[in-house]
Amino acid sequence: SAVISQKPSRDICQRGTSLTIQCQVDSQVTMMFWYRQQPGQSLTLIATANQGSEATYESGFVIDKFPISRPNLTFSTLTVSNMSPEDSSIYLCSVVGTTDTQYFGPGTRLTVL
Amino acid sequence: QKEVEQNSGPLSVPEGAIASLNCTYSDRGSQSFFWYRQYSGKSPELIMFIYSNGDKEDGRFTAQLNKASQYVSLLIRDSQPSDSATYLCAVTRDYGQNFVFGPGTRLSVLP
Numbered sequence: 001s002a003v004i005s006q007k008p009s010r011d012i013c014q015r016g017t018s019l020t021i022q023c024q025v026d027s028q029v030t031m032m033f034w035y036r037q038q039p040g041q042s043l044t045l046i047a048t049a050n051q052g053s054e055a056t057y058e059s060g061f062v063i064d065k066f067p068i069s070r071p072n073l074t075f076s077t078l079t080v081s082n083m084s085p086e087d088s089s090i091y092l093c094s095v096v097g098t099t100d101t102q103y104f105g106p107g108t109r110l111t112v113l
Numbered sequence: 114q115k116e117v118e119q120n121s122g123p124l125s126v127p128e129g130a131i132a133s134l135n136c137t138y139s140d141r142g143s144q145s146f147f148w149y150r151q152y153s154g155k156s157p158e159l160i161m162f163i164y165s166n167g168d169k170e171d172g173r174f175t176a177q178l179n180k181a182s183q184y185v186s187l188l189i190r191d192s193q194p195s196d197s198a199t200y201l202c203a204v205t206r207d208y209g210q211n212f213v214f215g216p217g218t219r220l221s222v223l224p
Contacts, residue, residue, distance in 0.1 A: 001159070031209050042201065042216045043157070092156055096209040100145055104156040 002027050002095050004105035012111045013083055020079045021108045023093030028073035031096040034066070037107075038089045046091075049076040083112045116140075117204050117215035125221045132189040134218050136202030139183070146178055146185045147203040150196075151217070157201055161187065192222040 003026040013019050023032065032049040047055040047068055055068035070076040080087050093105040116139045126132045134148075145164055149157035163169045163176040163185065175188040185204075189196055202215040 033212075043214045045212075048210065090156075100205070100209040101147070101159060101162055102203070102209075102212055103159060104149075107156045 001101075001103050002029060002097055004093060004095060004103060006091075006093055006105040006108050008108060009106065010109040010111075012113060014113055015084055017083055018079055018081045019083065019110060020077050021091055021093075023076045023078070023105055025074045025095050027097065029095040029097045030073075031102075032070060032076045033094045033096075033102070034068060034076070034078045035092040035094060035104075036089045037092060043092070046078070049078075080110065083110075085112045088112045117202055117213050119200075119202055119215040119218045121216055122219040123221050124218055125223055126192050128192060128194060128222055128224050130192050130222075132192045132196065132220055132222065134187040134189070134200050134202075134220065136185045136187075136204075136215055137183055138185070138202075138204045138213070140204065140206055140213070141180075141183065142206040143180075143183075143204045145205050145208075146176070147205075147212075148174075148176060148185075148187045149201040149203060151199045151201060153198075160200075189220075192220075194222045194224050196220060197222050 005024045007022045034046040035043045046061045047057040049070040051070045067079045091108045147162045148160045151157045161176045163178045169176045173190045177186045199217040199219045201217045203212045205212045
């Protein structure tokens with residue numbers, strides 16, 4: 001399985017600011033995804049990060065709020081823009097490699113005050 | 114709308130017993146099925162995947178798939194307190210994408 005790291009692991013931010021979360025994989029992967037998981041809830045897919053092109057967003061998520069970059073096959077960033085307390089959540093990066101199995105990074109715990 | 118359903122629990126079993134976790138899905142075209150374990154405050158960890166009808170065993174874990182009934186289950190034999198976690202079922206029809214996750218079942222193994 002791929003080894004996935006995320007930075008930062010947690011952060012506390014002020015309302016109206018933005019935070020960029022980084023996801024790094026130790027090997028080239030075909031697919032990278034960003035999820036959000038609110039306390040006690042299941043996973044909600046935000047978008048698929050596409051290498052070299054715009055991300056594919058799920059219903060309810062827009063590029064202006066959650067811009068995503070994926071410059072190569074091992075790295076992606078998710079920015080949470082103009083944050084509000086409702087954005088407090090755990091943000092998870094996941095990858096799919098040569099099999100169709102999905103693996104998750106350790107997550108970023110975001111608190112917005 | 115593609116859905117995956119699980120009992121939210123909590124499911125409580127005594128230590129040493131068999132824990133049975135169930136998952137149903139609505140998309141008949143689903144091809145791949147996954148079970149993840151998530152400890153509180155941690156990210157989901159893959160336990161098992163299954164593609165074909167029948168049983169697949171890995172240590173104390175057995176995944177069972179019945180595509181005709183659109184049902185997949187996870188059995189945990191000799192349950193331990195360390196198995197206490199939320200178990201997520203995930204399903205996809207497309208290779209490596211469009212995963213649909215269930216809400217998860219919280220398992221509590223009582224010592």
